Amino acid sequence: MVNNPFKALSHPIRREIVERLAVAPATVGEVTRGFAVSKPAISKHLKVLEETGVVSRVIEGRTHRLSLEPKALDEAAEWMDRQRVLWERMFDAVDEYLKEEQK
Numbered sequence: 001m002v003n004n005p006f007k008a009l010s011h012p013i014r015r016e017i018v019e020r021l022a023v024a025p026a027t028v029g030e031v032t033r034g035f036a037v038s039k040p041a042i043s044k045h046l047k048v049l050e051e052t053g054v055v056s057r058v059i060e061g062r063t064h065r066l067s068l069e070p071k072a073l074d075e076a077a078e079w080m081d082r083q084r085v086l087w088e089r090m091f092d093a094v095d096e097y098l099k100e101e102q103k
Contacts, residue, residue: 005052008054014048021066021068025067026065027065028066056069
């Protein structure tokens with residue numbers, strides 16, 4: 001569902017986690033280091049990312065390793081691409097209109 005990735009990316013902390021995981025999989029501690037929020041808040045953000053399928057977790061003993069699931073973002077990216085095309089067409093039409101008005 002296209003709204004799931006948007007829900008996942010709707011908060012700046014979650015976007016930062018996604019950006020960090022885009023570089024490489026990481027432990028929970030590594031990917032959440034430096035956020036000035038409580039551990040329960042971090043847990044809630046990670047839960048949203050996991051429930052929406054954007055992030056997966058593998059537990060190895062006491063280590064929780066997170067990975068980005070880019071396929072989960074594909075539908076949202078395709079929707080944004082379609083919107084970008086529409087907006088570019090509209091801006092091109094406005095640009096042409098303004099050029100005609102200047103003549």
